[in-house]
Amino acid sequence: MAWLETLVNGALLGGLYGLLGIGLALVFGVMRVVNIAHGEFMVLAAYFAVMLVSLFPHVHPLFVLLPVVLAAFAVGYLYQAAIVNRVVRAPDPLAPLLLTFGVSIVLRNLMVEVFGADVRALPLGELSRASINLFGLRIGVMPLLTLVASVLLFLLLQWGLKRTRFGRVVRATADRRDIVRLFGIKPDRVYNIVMGLSLALGAIGGVLLAVRSSFTPFSGVERLLIAFEVVVLGGLGSFWGALLGGIVLGMAQLAGLKWDPNAGLLYGHLLFFVMLLIRPAGLAANRA
Amino acid sequence: MSKGTLILYCAIAGALAIAPLVLGEGGLRFATECLLILSMAQMWNLLAGYAGLVSFGHQVFIGLGAYSLFLISDTFGISPYWVLPAAPLAGALVSAVIALPLFRLREAYFSIAMWVFAEIVAALVMKTSWLGGTAGLPLKSSQLLDVDWLEPVMFWIAAVLAMGSIGGLYLLMRSSFGLGLMSVRDNDLAAMSVGVDVQKNRFIVFVLSAAGCGLAGAVSFLGNLYISPLAAFDVNWVVYMMFIVMIGGIGTLEGPVIGTIIFFGLRELMTSQLGLSGGWYLVALGTIGVAVMLLSPRGLWPPLRDRFGLQLLAVGRKAPSPLAPTALTEKAGSLG
Numbered sequence: 001m002a003w004l005e006t007l008v009n010g011a012l013l014g015g016l017y018g019l020l021g022i023g024l025a026l027v028f029g030v031m032r033v034v035n036i037a038h039g040e041f042m043v044l045a046a047y048f049a050v051m052l053v054s055l056f057p058h059v060h061p062l063f064v065l066l067p068v069v070l071a072a073f074a075v076g077y078l079y080q081a082a083i084v085n086r087v088v089r090a091p092d093p094l095a096p097l098l099l100t101f102g103v104s105i106v107l108r109n110l111m112v113e114v115f116g117a118d119v120r121a122l123p124l125g126e127l128s129r130a131s132i133n134l135f136g137l138r139i140g141v142m143p144l145l146t147l148v149a150s151v152l153l154f155l156l157l158q159w160g161l162k163r164t165r166f167g168r169v170v171r172a173t174a175d176r177r178d179i180v181r182l183f184g185i186k187p188d189r190v191y192n193i194v195m196g197l198s199l200a201l202g203a204i205g206g207v208l209l210a211v212r213s214s215f216t217p218f219s220g221v222e223r224l225l226i227a228f229e230v231v232v233l234g235g236l237g238s239f240w241g242a243l244l245g246g247i248v249l250g251m252a253q254l255a256g257l258k259w260d261p262n263a264g265l266l267y268g269h270l271l272f273f274v275m276l277l278i279r280p281a282g283l284a285a286n287r288a
Numbered sequence: 289m290s291k292g293t294l295i296l297y298c299a300i301a302g303a304l305a306i307a308p309l310v311l312g313e314g315g316l317r318f319a320t321e322c323l324l325i326l327s328m329a330q331m332w333n334l335l336a337g338y339a340g341l342v343s344f345g346h347q348v349f350i351g352l353g354a355y356s357l358f359l360i361s362d363t364f365g366i367s368p369y370w371v372l373p374a375a376p377l378a379g380a381l382v383s384a385v386i387a388l389p390l391f392r393l394r395e396a397y398f399s400i401a402m403w404v405f406a407e408i409v410a411a412l413v414m415k416t417s418w419l420g421g422t423a424g425l426p427l428k429s430s431q432l433l434d435v436d437w438l439e440p441v442m443f444w445i446a447a448v449l450a451m452g453s454i455g456g457l458y459l460l461m462r463s464s465f466g467l468g469l470m471s472v473r474d475n476d477l478a479a480m481s482v483g484v485d486v487q488k489n490r491f492i493v494f495v496l497s498a499a500g501c502g503l504a505g506a507v508s509f510l511g512n513l514y515i516s517p518l519a520a521f522d523v524n525w526v527v528y529m530m531f532i533v534m535i536g537g538i539g540t541l542e543g544p545v546i547g548t549i550i551f552f553g554l555r556e557l558m559t560s561q562l563g564l565s566g567g568w569y570l571v572a573l574g575t576i577g578v579a580v581m582l583l584s585p586r587g588l589w590p591p592l593r594d595r596f597g598l599q600l601l602a603v604g605r606k607a608p609s610p611l612a613p614t615a616l617t618e619k620a621g622s623l624g
Binding site for chain 2: 028034036083089090092093094095097098099101102103105106108109112113220221224225228229232248260262263264265266269270271273276277
């Protein structure tokens with residue numbers, strides 16, 4: 001029973017991991033750029049949330065999510081407009097990789113200098129301890145809410161990309177950035193919005209993860225690696241694959257931690273590597 | 289290599305040979321560090337600049353090389369100097385094995401998977417008690433070393449490594465293998481069509497760069513006489529290598545030399561002269577790296593070279609000259 005509880009909790013955590021991955025996957029899918037600084041932006045959002053909570057102690061911590069997400073969108077828009085757009089068109093595919101890596105180093109060390117290297121957390125009071133009893137399993141309310149929120153966001157994003165005009169524009173830009181210009185669309189502006197959305201999703205993930213466990217300026221690395229593993233496990237470019245990948249990764253991590261309490265992310269990483277060997281196309285891929 | 293460059297190369301080698309007699313202890317340590325970081329940067333440059341593989345996990349080879357040196361030397365009580373060849377072997381062996389799964393991935397996916405691999409190895413080492421766990425290991429066999437000679441010998445090894453990596457890479461790039469490599473980098477489809485084995489080339493370069501990093505890592509920690517997993521598998525190793533290559537000029541042999549000078553110049557300026565912390569130094573270094581990437585994507589060396597017409601270690605070749613156009617028109621005239 002204890003193991004079942006671990007697996008269920010792992011699946012709940014996995015919903016959150018899926019959310020980390022989807023932001024990374026969105027940017028990669030649209031502009032073929034892996035934003036190495038994604039993890040650092042998540043941690044930055046968490047610091048912003050902690051700051052807001054201490055500034056407005058009477059507001060419920062979950063309400064700070066709104067300003068944090070809006071700020072993350074703005075930061076993403078500017079980041080893309082000022083920096084990433086300059087290398088997206090570079091013939092060398094390494095340029096965006098090196099550039100975003102450089103940005104991640106700058107952000108990480110700025111956070112160390114500004115916020116200090118201490119461990120921080122986002123306390124939620126009652127809610128973070130509350131749990132419900134489901135068929136004899138103790139399930140935390142907050143992890144459950146997190147999973148529900150992740151699934152809703154996945155649905156919303158998928159609907160937005162499939163059914164709205166903006167979604168069509170994004171997909172068209174992803175396919176042929178040179179052709180969409182003929183229809184009066186500026187690809188750079190589409191990219192700005194996509195990066196904004198990506199960091200907004202990352203901010204939700206970053207804040208919710210900060211509620212679950214403490215963080216430091218160095219947490220960006222593990223957040224990025226989780227996001228990346230989720231995307232590869234799920235199969236590149238597959239939305240629901242990312243959620244599935246997140247759930248598998250979450251289960252592996254919590255099961256590993258139960259067996260070996262100071263393992264950290266080791267078992268998640270190992271699972272990723274084994275999967276890379278036996279199913280390089282990802283979990284969700286049914287074609288060879 | 290032009291005659292001038294050859295003379296310059298030999299002059300630098302000679303200067304390095306007698307440097308321990310001139311430099312004080314602190315200066316020698318600093319110079320050793322510069323030369324080791326330069327060697328590592330050249331190895332990373334070999335992989336990224338000539339084979340198009342960006343690794344964010346090369347710290348794993350530095351750590352593996354250093355740990356293999358400590359372990360073998362302590363276990364068998366052999367002088368660490370004699371164990372040094374084991375370090376590049378460890379790097380080469382591990383890289384050859386992990387190339388198998390990693391080479392299925394391209395570009396950013398390779399880069400980050402490499403990083404994940406480095407994290408796995410670091411976590412496993414930290415959990416292994418006979419490797420010292422998180423606390424690390426002292427070099428017990430250090431009693432076999434002559435303490436007075438340690439600093440100069442370390443410096444000479446580092447100098448051989450740095451000069452060897454530059455000279456060796458130059459010769460490699462001038463060989464037919466190097467030509468194949470650069471053709472893959474410039475146009476892989478065209479290279480494959482003339483029979484260049486892309487995967488094999490990438491594999492060889494990957495193993496070479498892992499071996500070089502293993503050796504440089506071993507020398508680096510031999511100088512400390514102490515190793516800890518957090519230092520050995522620190523992601524900052526790759527950060528240093530990458531910024532040096534990025535700022536100096538990726539895919540050139542001169543670039544990393546310029547990058548190393550800027551790297552250490554900035555560090556001395558910020559941490560020693562201005563008394564700022566290492567964090568601010570990395571912020572400044574990263575900002576310079578990003579700025580160079582945006583303003584001069586090929587790094588600082590290529591524009592300098594073109595501006596002043598410098599030719600130091602150029603490995604490019606001139607295409608064989610085709611028939612002169614006048615001869616062609618004459619031929620056409622006689623035919624028509």
